[in-house]
Amino acid sequence: MTEIPASLYENDPTYQMAVKQLREAAQLLGLPDEIVEVLRHPERLIQVKIPVRRDNGKIEVYLGWRSQHNSALGPYKGGIRYREDVTPGEVVALSMWMTWKNSLAGIPYGGGKGGVRVNPKLLSQRELEELSRKYFAALARNVGPDVDIPAPDVYTNPQTMAWYFDEYSKIVGYNAWGVVTAKPVELGGLHARTVSTGYGTALTAREAAKRWIGGIEGKTVAIQGFGNVGQYAAKYLKEWGAIVVAVSDRSGGIYDPNGIDVEEAMKVKAETGKVTNYKKGNVKIISNEELLELDVDILIPAATENVITKANADRIKAKVISEGANGPTTPEAEEILHKKGVVIVPDILANAGGVTMSWIEWSHNRMGCWLTDEEALARLDRIMTHNFNRVFDDWQKKFSDYPMRAAAYAIAVDRVVRAMKLRGWI
Ligand SMILES: NC(=O)C1=CN([C@@H]2O[C@H](COP(=O)(O)OP(=O)(O)OC[C@H]3O[C@@H](n4cnc5c(N)ncnc54)[C@H](OP(=O)(O)O)[C@@H]3O)[C@@H](O)[C@H]2O)C=CC1
Numbered sequence: 001m002t003e004i005p006a007s008l009y010e011n012d013p014t015y016q017m018a019v020k021q022l023r024e025a026a027q028l029l030g031l032p033d034e035i036v037e038v039l040r041h042p043e044r045l046i047q048v049k050i051p052v053r054r055d056n057g058k059i060e061v062y063l064g065w066r067s068q069h070n071s072a073l074g075p076y077k078g079g080i081r082y083r084e085d086v087t088p089g090e091v092v093a094l095s096m097w098m099t100w101k102n103s104l105a106g107i108p109y110g111g112g113k114g115g116v117r118v119n120p121k122l123l124s125q126r127e128l129e130e131l132s133r134k135y136f137a138a139l140a141r142n143v144g145p146d147v148d149i150p151a152p153d154v155y156t157n158p159q160t161m162a163w164y165f166d167e168y169s170k171i172v173g174y175n176a177w178g179v180v181t182a183k184p185v186e187l188g189g190l191h192a193r194t195v196s197t198g199y200g201t202a203l204t205a206r207e208a209a210k211r212w213i214g215g216i217e218g219k220t221v222a223i224q225g226f227g228n229v230g231q232y233a234a235k236y237l238k239e240w241g242a243i244v245v246a247v248s249d250r251s252g253g254i255y256d257p258n259g260i261d262v263e264e265a266m267k268v269k270a271e272t273g274k275v276t277n278y279k280k281g282n283v284k285i286i287s288n289e290e291l292l293e294l295d296v297d298i299l300i301p302a303a304t305e306n307v308i309t310k311a312n313a314d315r316i317k318a319k320v321i322s323e324g325a326n327g328p329t330t331p332e333a334e335e336i337l338h339k340k341g342v343v344i345v346p347d348i349l350a351n352a353g354g355v356t357m358s359w360i361e362w363s364h365n366r367m368g369c370w371l372t373d374e375e376a377l378a379r380l381d382r383i384m385t386h387n388f389n390r391v392f393d394d395w396q397k398k399f400s401d402y403p404m405r406a407a408a409y410a411i412a413v414d415r416v417v418r419a420m421k422l423r424g425w426i
Pocket residue numbers: 079152153154155156197224225226227228229230248249250251273288302303304305324325326351352354355
């Protein structure tokens with residue numbers, strides 16, 4: 001385990017975007033530069049080396065990171081992603097966004113995020129298990145139910161959490177239920193965690209539609225990314241009366257102006273791995289870029305960072321954007337869209353359903369009692385509807401010259417700074 005210097009993440013464009021957002025929030029709150037200087041760096045950035053014996057008998061070495069951004073409000077909390085192009089800068093940016101997300105959600109966590117540079121689609125299940133166990137064993141001294149609590153992100157899932165949980169429990173010598181969340185139901189997880197990020201993203205789109213475009217009923221929706229977040233956002237928006245006209249994955253997008261059969265698209269994705277194998281109705285294959293520019297009421301980017309940029313912002317026609325993904329909109333694009341009257345529900349609010357449900361799972365694990373999925377989702381609905389309306393009202397009253405993100409950041413950053421001051425850190 002090594003800690004790595006700032007020069008390894010400072011030039012990363014996703015990190016720079018996160019710092020720009022922080023600086024803008026600091027300016028609105030009147031915070032001095034020295035506080036920005038403290039907040040722009042993680043408290044700890046860990047790099048680990050993971051040698052895996054491949055099925056062909058050869059050893060391959062992978063690199064992994066965990067960024068622990070800020071713990072003023074509680075233990076670090078945030079997911080771990082497996083992607084072939086993960087960078088330390090991206091991981092630090094994502095951990096900073098977790099600090100603001102958890103603060104805004106009002107849950108007792110700081111921010112953390114992890115990543116392993118690997119294409120998991122090229123590994124067998126046995127190789128993935130070895131990689132996951134070794135990565136978590138390497139982090140074991142720096143995670144724990146009161147220290148840092150990981151969860152899934154891109155290309156990780158409840159099975160990955162089961163391996164992490166088991167590896168950590170073996171090391172500490174007891175069942176450490178609270179060390180990870182989004183575990184399988186058999187290991188203290190909630191099915192509601194699987195649907196919760198997409199549910200929350202759909203919910204904030206629903207609430208934004210009520211306040212901005214006359215309600216969700218009959219509104220058209222396009223969703224980029226058809227994984228955990230995109231699929232459940234599509235499912236709930238359809239249930240609430242919207243028409244999901246387009247969805248996509250890495251293979252491309254499908255578009256039917258009369259509406260996609262979401263259940264069927266989920267089945268096709270599960271069985272074939274590609275949503276573009278969906279054949280129902282008058283479906284047309286489109287590119288991911290075309291999907292973003294469709295003439296729809298609501299757009300949900302639910303795949304990856306930096307997809308809405310100054311290069312395409314002018315051509316985006318949606319009136320409401322709910323950010324299921326972390327960091328899908330660059331600050332330059334956001335300014336263009338704000339001037340066009342588009343409401344962007346920021347990621348730290350729109351995709352907070354996952355971590356909020358993680359907190360429900362974690363607190364129940366620690367109390368040794370269990371909630372039903374219905375109770376858990378009803379609680380999430382109450383929390384997120386309240387948080388959405390609080391941010392929306394603050395935005396309209398105090399920050400309407402800026403995008404909605406400004407109001408969310410003002411609440412989130414202020415809470416962290418106050419906690420740091422009370423603790424005597426700054
Ligand atoms: N899971 C969670 O609880 C949370 C996730 N998020 C964020 O939501 C986003 C999606 O995460 P999640 O759904 O969990 O991830 P998944 O791995 O479940 O799904 C990712 C989806 O995005 C697609 N995708 C990936 N890269 C691209 C690309 N460059 N262009 C188009 N599509 C792409 C994938 O395609 P394919 O299937 O073909 O590989 C897949 O459909 C991420 O930004 C993540 O950080 C935020 C909060 C919580």
